[in-house]
Amino acid sequence: MEMSVFLSKVQELQNKLKQLGEEISDRLIITKILMSLPEKYSYFVSAWESTSDDKQTVENLSARLLIEEERLKVKSDSVGESVALQARKQVKTIKCFKCGKEGHFIKNCRYNSEKSSSNNRNMKRCYYCNKMGHLKNNCRFRIGKDQALENP
Incomplete structure (x- = not known):
């Protein structure tokens, strides 16, 4: 689930509870959000816990989580591209012993037909x-x- 959707649902639940007369503190909302985060946010949670108390607001947490989500997306995209580039490089280092060209083996060599x-x-x-x-x-x-x- 995208972080913006998750945060909207938390806000929606907080508003519904408020309408029913149940007031929930920001501290409890922050705790619930942090406990609901996936494992890949563990470094974020550690950093958040070291943030000063006056900066630990739901709004600040929401903004930082959206930024962290983007950072994680960029990081995972670059890791995927890196793996793809490595695979491409590896294919080019294969050398055919029949024609001497790189990128294929003898069994796939286009010079196999002696016709x-x-x-x-x-x-x-x-x-x-x-x-x-x-x-x-x-x-x-x-x-x-x-x-x-x-x-x-």
């Missing part, structure tokens, strides 16, 4: 630069270096 010649060409590793997709005679690094040596 097309373009796939076969992409599977070859250059013995000059150690990159995939070409052979030493077609290596642009080797060709560039040879041309630089010929034309000083």
Whole structure:
């Protein structure tokens, strides 16, 4: 239940009891609210208990609880995003031993079908630069270096 709804219901109950002639002190309302909070508010309750008595009003408690609810929402959202980012990073660190690319295993490699010649060409590793997709005679690094040596 959202904190604003919870606090509205507490206020509504307090007003109904007042109409019936039953006056309830703010101290009792504050105690009931604090005791009804979920475990994730335990640090908040500890901080509230150390607040000076003159600042311990129902209005102040309500305002602080709404702020704390937002803080907890932001915190849980950022934790969720962090877990998702970690999962994404972990997938990228997986390396295929067939094509040498990251993000998949051999069984999921798109170069598993030996049918097309373009796939076969992409599977070859250059013995000059150690990159995939070409052979030493077609290596642009080797060709560039040879041309630089010929034309000083």
